[in-house]
Amino acid sequence: xxxxxxxxxxxxxxxxxxxxxxxxxxxxxxxxxxxxxxxxxxxxxxxxxxxxxxxxxxxxxxxxxxxxxxxxxxxxxxxxxxxxxxxxxxxxxxxxxxxxxxxxxxxxxxxxxxxxxxxxxxxxxxxxxxxxxxxxxxxxxxxxxxxxxxxxxxxxxxxxxxxxxxxxxxxxxxxxxxxxxxxxxxxxxxxxxxxxxxxxxxxxxxxxxxxxxxxxxxxxxxxxxxxxxxxxxxxxxxxxxxxxx
Amino acid sequence: xxxxxxxxxxxxxxxxxxxxxxxxxxxxxxxxxxxxxxxxxxxxxxxxxxxxxxxxxxxxxxxxxxxxxxxxxxxxxxxxxxxxxxxxxxxxxxxxxxxxxxxxxxxxxxxxxxxxxxxxxxxxxxxxxxxxxxxxxxxxxxxxxxxxxxxxxxxxxxxxxxxxxxxxxxxxxxxxxxxxxxxxxxxxxxxxxxxxxxxxxxxxxxxxxxxxxxxxxxxxxxxxxxxxxxxxxxxxxxxxxxxxxxxxxxxxxxxxxxxxxxxxxxxxxxxxxxxxxxxxxxxxxxxxxxxxxxxxxxxxxx
Numbered sequence: 001x002x003x004x005x006x007x008x009x010x011x012x013x014x015x016x017x018x019x020x021x022x023x024x025x026x027x028x029x030x031x032x033x034x035x036x037x038x039x040x041x042x043x044x045x046x047x048x049x050x051x052x053x054x055x056x057x058x059x060x061x062x063x064x065x066x067x068x069x070x071x072x073x074x075x076x077x078x079x080x081x082x083x084x085x086x087x088x089x090x091x092x093x094x095x096x097x098x099x100x101x102x103x104x105x106x107x108x109x110x111x112x113x114x115x116x117x118x119x120x121x122x123x124x125x126x127x128x129x130x131x132x133x134x135x136x137x138x139x140x141x142x143x144x145x146x147x148x149x150x151x152x153x154x155x156x157x158x159x160x161x162x163x164x165x166x167x168x169x170x171x172x173x174x175x176x177x178x179x180x181x182x183x184x185x186x187x188x189x190x191x192x193x194x195x196x197x198x199x200x201x202x203x204x205x206x207x208x209x210x211x212x213x214x215x216x217x218x219x220x221x222x223x224x225x226x227x228x229x230x231x232x233x234x235x236x237x238x239x240x241x242x243x244x245x
Numbered sequence: 246x247x248x249x250x251x252x253x254x255x256x257x258x259x260x261x262x263x264x265x266x267x268x269x270x271x272x273x274x275x276x277x278x279x280x281x282x283x284x285x286x287x288x289x290x291x292x293x294x295x296x297x298x299x300x301x302x303x304x305x306x307x308x309x310x311x312x313x314x315x316x317x318x319x320x321x322x323x324x325x326x327x328x329x330x331x332x333x334x335x336x337x338x339x340x341x342x343x344x345x346x347x348x349x350x351x352x353x354x355x356x357x358x359x360x361x362x363x364x365x366x367x368x369x370x371x372x373x374x375x376x377x378x379x380x381x382x383x384x385x386x387x388x389x390x391x392x393x394x395x396x397x398x399x400x401x402x403x404x405x406x407x408x409x410x411x412x413x414x415x416x417x418x419x420x421x422x423x424x425x426x427x428x429x430x431x432x433x434x435x436x437x438x439x440x441x442x443x444x445x446x447x448x449x450x451x452x453x454x455x456x457x458x459x460x461x462x463x464x465x466x467x468x469x470x471x472x473x474x475x476x477x478x479x480x481x482x483x484x485x486x487x488x489x490x491x492x493x494x495x496x497x498x499x500x501x502x503x504x505x506x507x508x509x510x511x512x513x514x515x516x517x518x519x520x521x522x523x524x525x526x527x528x529x530x531x532x533x534x535x536x537x538x539x540x541x542x543x544x545x546x547x
Contacts, residue, residue, distance in 0.1 A: 048432065074434040082432070088425035099422045102415045103434035111415065151433055 001026050001186050002078070002155045007046050007056030009210075016042040018210040020056070024155065024186040029177070031201035031218070032190045035231055039210040040190045041083055044157050047188075048080040049073040060155065075103060079153035081144035083160045083190070089133035093124055096132050096143055100150030115150060122146040122176055138169045145176075155186045162193040174199050194218075206230065246496060247405065251398050254391040263390055267462060269503045270397045271455055275476070276483025276495030277404040278451030283481060284490035285411050286444045287424025291348040292355030293452055293480035295333070298471030300326040300453025301460040302362055305374040310367060315385035319457045326453020327446050334445035338438045343427075352477065359472035373467025376460065385461045397458050401496065404451055408492025420444055421490070452480065475521075482524060486531050488540025497539040502527070 002024040009017045017039040024030050032040050045051035047058050049070040058066045065073050079100075088096050097115035098108075105111045119125050122142045127135065132143060141161045148156055158177070162170050170193060177200055181187050191197050197204060198218045206214040206221060208230040214221055221227050225237035232240075250270065254263045279293045304322030307313040313321070337350055362368045369375075380388045387393050411417030419440055422430040427437055460466050470476070479502075487498025502524060509523040535541060 050428070050432075069436070070431045071434050071436045074432060080432055082429065086426045086429035086432075088422050088429065090425060091421060095418065095421075099418060099430065099435070100433045102418060106415050108413050108415060108418065111418075147429075147433055 001061050002047075002188070003057075003059040004043075004047060005057050005059075007043065007058065008054045009042060009046055009051060010054060015210045017046060017053075020207070020210070020212055022188070022205055022212070024188060026154070026186050027181050027184050028202065029181045029187045029189060029200045031197045031204035032188055032207060033192070033197060033204060033221075034207035034213075038207040038230075040207050041159055042210075043207065044080055044159055044188075044190065048078060048157060074151055074153075077152075077154040078157070079148035079151045079155075080157040081141075081148050081159050081161060083163070085137070085140040085144050087132035087135070087140055087143055090131055092129050093119065093132055093135065093139075093143060093146075094128040097124075097146045097150045100147040103151040115146075118146050118150045121149065121179070123172070138165050138173075141165065142173070142176075145180075149180060149185075153185060155188070156180065158187060158189040158191075160190050160192065162191055162196045165193075167195070170195060246493070246500065247398075247402055250500075251395070251402075254394050263394060265503060265507070267390070267394055267397065269499050270394070270401050271459055271462075272479055272483050272503065273401050273496040273499035274397070274404055274455040274458070275452055275480045276487070276499050277401070277408065278448045278455065279480040280408070280484035280489065280491075280495045281411070281451065282441075282444050282448035284484050284488075284494065285408075285417060285424065286420045286441060288343070288441060288445070289348050289481070290351040290445075290448075290477070291474075291481070292351030292353070292477050293448075294472045294474065294476035295351065295355040295358050296326045296330055296449035296452035297456040297459070297476055297480070298355070298358060298362070298466070298468070299329045299449075300456030301466040301471045302368060302374065302456075303453075304457050305376060305460050305466060306368060308376060309374060314383070315461065316383075319385060319461065322457045322460075323450055323453045326456065327450035330449020330452075331442060331446040333449075334442035335438075338441045338445075352474070355472050355474070355477055359468045362472060363468040369467065371468070373465060373470070374460075376464040378464065386464065390462070393458070393462050397462075400454060400458070405492050405496060407447075407451075408494075412492065416440075416443070424490075478524075482528060484538070486527065486538055488538030491538070491540040494538050494540045501539060 004022045007017055007020045020043055034040055046053045049068050052067060057064055060076055060078055065076055094112055094115045097118050098111040101111040101114040105114060119128055122145055124142055124146055127139060145161055174196060204218050204221045205212055206227050213226045213230060214224045228237040250266055253266050275297055283289045300322040303325035304318040307318035307321055308315055333354055337347060342350055363371050380386050419435045422435055423437055423440060431437055482502060483498035484495040486501060488494030505527060506520045509520050513519045
């Protein structure tokens with residue numbers, strides 16, 4: 001349903017994303033990992049319309065969405081969350097989520113009701129009426145997902161929704177993400193928390209210096225020499241191999 | 246408060262109190278116009294007088310120079326204000342001017358209009374526009390000042406209802422979302438340029454309505470009074486003091502400012518400019534101790 005082909009973006013002389021391609025099927029959770037600065041968030045920005053690509057195409061259900069503004073891409077069924085959470089601070093949790101629901105629901109009361117339902121799916125029901133700025137980080141991460149989910153997307157881009165959460169909070173969030181995918185939504189998730197990647201993703205894409213350097217299951221990725229070197233430095237794979245031997 | 250203002254002229258008769266209350270209503274309407282864009286939408290205009298003056302001058306020129314019926318001229322004046330708002334919004338928001346840049350550009354537009362209007366005799370030149378006195382319902386000039394007052398009061402009631410509607414509609418919810426975080430709103434399908442342009446059009450129409458009433462009540466407007474910075478400042482002070490992004494904030498602010506302004510004038514013996522300095526002090530005190538404005542008093546989340 002989501003096809004990204006040959007996306008590139010340079011900032012000055014820096015190739016932030018170089019010839020990146022990926023394919024996502026309905027209900028699939030694709031992991032996107034890589035060291036800091038690899039271009040993961042930039043790739044999300046390119047797909048979701050916040051950054052205009054230099055080259056390449058993004059297709060959603062066969063239709064090109066490259067170069068459309070973010071609001072138009074969202075309206076076509078692709079929603080994203082932000083790595084640095086962006087709540088509407090002075091609005092309540094319910095009102096925050098209702099903004100997403102308003103994409104397809106012009107009536108206020110119905111949007112607020114839909115927000116309540118989505119909040120239930122993310123375990124935010126008891127915090128519906130408090131201002132978003134009073135949420136904990138874990139709460140804000142859930143709110144990011146809830147708001148995006150309220151737009152009824154077919155593709156969801158999750159940018160480090162597990163980062164900064166403690167292990168029990170992560171364990172709580174994992175089944176919620178799984179449930180979203182099981183409802184037919186295709187998910188691409190940028191994640192450093194390997195507990196989440198291993199649990200949720202059948203396929204993983206590794207980005208380094210803006211290029212995709214490896215694809216495969218989490219187990220294959222973990223033993224891929226290029227991936228090990230991307231994280232631990234040149235020659236690390238060989239040294240680790242000697243230690244193991 | 247609204248009800249009290251509504252019955253006031255019928256109890257107190259005409260004279261000083263009626264003039265005071267008329268000014269309060271004009272500033273409440275002008276303040277609410279600013280509040281739609283600034284309070285709900287987070288776009289702080291420093292040139293709201295542009296739209297106020299556009300309403301007053303468009304309707305004045307149509308009546309005086311072209312002999313258009315006063316009511317039709319009033320409607321066209323409001324339309325001209327709204328059209329100007331749409332044009333300014335489309336220009337300014339398309340180029341993503343925000344925050345202090347938006348404030349400066351709107352101030353510049355208002356000053357430009359003030360200078361242009363003063364430059365041509367057709368628009369009254371340096372003297373201003375004087376509507377010939379012809380009392381009558383057909384000329385929108387009532388012998389009994391309570392009638393235009395009540396009309397204005399009804400418009401202010403309508404502007405408060407508009408505020409209530411903003412709090413209960415998708416349009417208003419999206420405007421608040423834009424104010425809080427534009428990128429996040431955009432990611433959720435809100436089109437910022439279109440929405441902000443709609444908001445500034447609505448805001449301009451309200452400000453132009455205030456301008457039209459100003460002209461019909463005082464039968465005079467000059468470029469400094471219509472487009473001057475004092476009017477722009479008055480437009481933003483009322484809602485900031487009364488409560489940004491609240492339906493009745495601009496009304497509360499207009500009432501308080503007027504009462505305190507009158508008191509200051511009496512105490513100081515009408516020293517020129519002192520009331521403006523006094524407004525400045527009030528604004529500082531409000532921002533320090535009541536950042537949510539009068540409407541925030543007693544609210545849990547203030």
